[in-house]
Amino acid sequence: MSSPNEMRRLFRRSILWLLPVVVAPLGALLVMQYKTLRSLESKSASAQRNWLRNSLEIATDEVEDRYRHDSAAALTIPAAELPDVTTLGHHFARHHVSGARTYFAMRFSGNMYETGYFDSRGKEKLPMEGEAEAVKMATVSWHVAHKWNRIVPQPGLFVDERESEHRVILRPVIDPSMHVVGAVGVVLDEALSREAMLEIATPILHKRSPESKLLIGAYIPRTSGGRDLISQPLGFVFTNWRAGIRDMCMSPEEVAAADFRHNAMWTGGAFFVLLGAVALAIGAVMRQTRLSQMKSDFVSNVSHELRTPLSSIRVFGEYMRLGRVTQADKVREYGEYIEAESRRLTALINNILDFSKIESAEKQYRFCDADVTDLVERTVAAFAVPLRDQNVVIAFHPPAAPPPLLRVDKDALGQALVNLLDNAIKYSNGTNEIDVRVTASRDSVRISVRDHGIGIPVVEHKKIFEKFYRAGSGLVHDVKGSGLGLSIVQHVAQAHGGRVEVESAAGEGSTFTIVLPGGGQAILPVRTGEIACPPLRRENA
Incomplete structure (x- = not known):
C-alpha cells in the first residue's frame, strides 16, 4: 500500500503535468476556434442572405403556380356550356380560385x-x-376579335390589372372553328388574395426558415435601422406587389453576428466543461488521497484495538496457567475478564467482517421474533463486565410496559448496540455515566444510548455515518477506533426497516437512537439476503 506521502507527491506531479498536457492544448483550441469563427462571420451574412432569397423565391413560385393552376381549372369552359347559367354556377362552385370575389x-x-x-x-x-x-375593359379586345372573326388557336390565361381594386384573370372561349365566342374570368379581392397567398407561402417558407415572418403587399416596411428586407416581386397576378422576409426583425448581418455569439458560447461552454472534468479528476485524486489516509489510520487503529484485548487475555491466562491465582472467586473474576475481552475482540472482528460483507452486498440477516427489551438488557450486562473496575455506570431503563415481540436479527442488533456503547465509553471524556433506554409506542420501538462526553458538532451529524470517517475534534483523534462502528449501526437499522437518529452538540454529550418499526409480530417480510427462522412467542412468567 502506498503511503500518504507518496500519494501527495503523486498528486503534486499530476498538477505539474496538468498545465502543459491539458490546459495549454485547451487554450490553443479556444484561440483557434475564435479565429475560425471570426473568419466565418463575414461569410455567414452573405450565405444567410442567399438562403433567405432562395427560400422566398421558392415560396413565391408556389403562389404563382397555385394561381395559374386554379385559374386554368376554373376558367376552362366549353363554348356549348356558355349559355347555361346553371351549369356555369355548378362549375364555378367546384373550381375555386384563392382570393376570388366574383366570377x-x-x-x-x-x-x-x-x-x-x-x-x-x-x-x-x-x-x-x-x-x-x-x-x-378586360374583355373589350376579345369582343373586337369576335367581331372581326379572328382565329385564336390556343387561348391562354390573361391578367388585366388596370383597376388595382378589381384585378381580372380571364380566358377567351372559342368554338370548334377556333373563333372567339365569349370570355370567362374571375375578379380578385386584394384582402382575400393577400390572406390566401400567406396561407400558401408561409408553410413552405417555415420548412426552410422556421423563424422567418413573411410580408406580402404593395408596400413592404423597412426594418429597424433603415435596412430593407429581402423581397421578391410576385408574378402572374398582383405584379406590383412584393413578398418580403423579416427574419425576426434581424437583418442577415444580425443573424450572422448571433450565429457567431452562439458558436462562441458553445465553444466556451465546451472549454469550461473540460475544465470541470479536470477539476473532477483532481477532486477524485484528492478523495483517493484522503481515503488512503483513512485506510492507513484504520489499519493503525484496528491494530491497537486488537492488541488491547489480546494483551488482557494473555496476561490473565498466564496468571491462571502459572497458578498464581488460587482463590475460586479470583479464578471466576479472571475468567469473566477473559470472556468479556473475548467478546470485545469478537465484536471488533465481526465489525470488520460485517463491513466487508456490506461492501460486497453479501451481508445476510436472520430475522426472528425477539424480546427487544430482554436483548438490550443482556447486551448491556455483558458489556459492563470488564468495566466494573473503571467506575463506569451504565444505567438501563426498560419501558413501562413490555413492547410486542419484534422480528429482528438478535446478533446484528446486539452488535449495533455494542458499537454505540463502545463509542459512548471512548468519547465520555472522563464522565463515566451512560444511559440506555428502551421506549415503545404504537408504531415504533426506540433504543437510545446517551453519554455525557465531548459531543459532536451539528455539521458533522451526517458525516459520522460514513465509513472510516471520524469527527474533526482533537479529542476524537486521541481515541483509537476503526471508524466503522456507526456505518454498521446505520446499515443494521436500515436492514430492519428503521433508522438511526443522533442528538448532539459539541461539549454536551450525544444520544444515538435506533428506531425500529413496531406494533406487532412479523412486521418485516423476509427479503432477499435474509434467513428466515420460526417465530417465537413471549411466555408469561
Whole structure:
C-alpha cells in the first residue's frame, strides 16, 4: 500500500503535468476556434442572405403556380356550356380560385354581349361598383376579335390589372372553328388574395426558415435601422406587389453576428466543461488521497484495538496457567475478564467482517421474533463486565410496559448496540455515566444510548455515518477506533426497516437512537439476503 506521502507527491506531479498536457492544448483550441469563427462571420451574412432569397423565391413560385393552376381549372369552359347559367354556377362552385370575389361569363353576339356574375358558391349576383367596368375593359379586345372573326388557336390565361381594386384573370372561349365566342374570368379581392397567398407561402417558407415572418403587399416596411428586407416581386397576378422576409426583425448581418455569439458560447461552454472534468479528476485524486489516509489510520487503529484485548487475555491466562491465582472467586473474576475481552475482540472482528460483507452486498440477516427489551438488557450486562473496575455506570431503563415481540436479527442488533456503547465509553471524556433506554409506542420501538462526553458538532451529524470517517475534534483523534462502528449501526437499522437518529452538540454529550418499526409480530417480510427462522412467542412468567 502506498503511503500518504507518496500519494501527495503523486498528486503534486499530476498538477505539474496538468498545465502543459491539458490546459495549454485547451487554450490553443479556444484561440483557434475564435479565429475560425471570426473568419466565418463575414461569410455567414452573405450565405444567410442567399438562403433567405432562395427560400422566398421558392415560396413565391408556389403562389404563382397555385394561381395559374386554379385559374386554368376554373376558367376552362366549353363554348356549348356558355349559355347555361346553371351549369356555369355548378362549375364555378367546384373550381375555386384563392382570393376570388366574383366570377363572370360573357357571351358575344355581333356587337352585343351578355354577362353573368357569380359568387364563390356559384350563385348569380349583381356586380359591385366598378366591377362591371373592369370586366368590360378586360374583355373589350376579345369582343373586337369576335367581331372581326379572328382565329385564336390556343387561348391562354390573361391578367388585366388596370383597376388595382378589381384585378381580372380571364380566358377567351372559342368554338370548334377556333373563333372567339365569349370570355370567362374571375375578379380578385386584394384582402382575400393577400390572406390566401400567406396561407400558401408561409408553410413552405417555415420548412426552410422556421423563424422567418413573411410580408406580402404593395408596400413592404423597412426594418429597424433603415435596412430593407429581402423581397421578391410576385408574378402572374398582383405584379406590383412584393413578398418580403423579416427574419425576426434581424437583418442577415444580425443573424450572422448571433450565429457567431452562439458558436462562441458553445465553444466556451465546451472549454469550461473540460475544465470541470479536470477539476473532477483532481477532486477524485484528492478523495483517493484522503481515503488512503483513512485506510492507513484504520489499519493503525484496528491494530491497537486488537492488541488491547489480546494483551488482557494473555496476561490473565498466564496468571491462571502459572497458578498464581488460587482463590475460586479470583479464578471466576479472571475468567469473566477473559470472556468479556473475548467478546470485545469478537465484536471488533465481526465489525470488520460485517463491513466487508456490506461492501460486497453479501451481508445476510436472520430475522426472528425477539424480546427487544430482554436483548438490550443482556447486551448491556455483558458489556459492563470488564468495566466494573473503571467506575463506569451504565444505567438501563426498560419501558413501562413490555413492547410486542419484534422480528429482528438478535446478533446484528446486539452488535449495533455494542458499537454505540463502545463509542459512548471512548468519547465520555472522563464522565463515566451512560444511559440506555428502551421506549415503545404504537408504531415504533426506540433504543437510545446517551453519554455525557465531548459531543459532536451539528455539521458533522451526517458525516459520522460514513465509513472510516471520524469527527474533526482533537479529542476524537486521541481515541483509537476503526471508524466503522456507526456505518454498521446505520446499515443494521436500515436492514430492519428503521433508522438511526443522533442528538448532539459539541461539549454536551450525544444520544444515538435506533428506531425500529413496531406494533406487532412479523412486521418485516423476509427479503432477499435474509434467513428466515420460526417465530417465537413471549411466555408469561
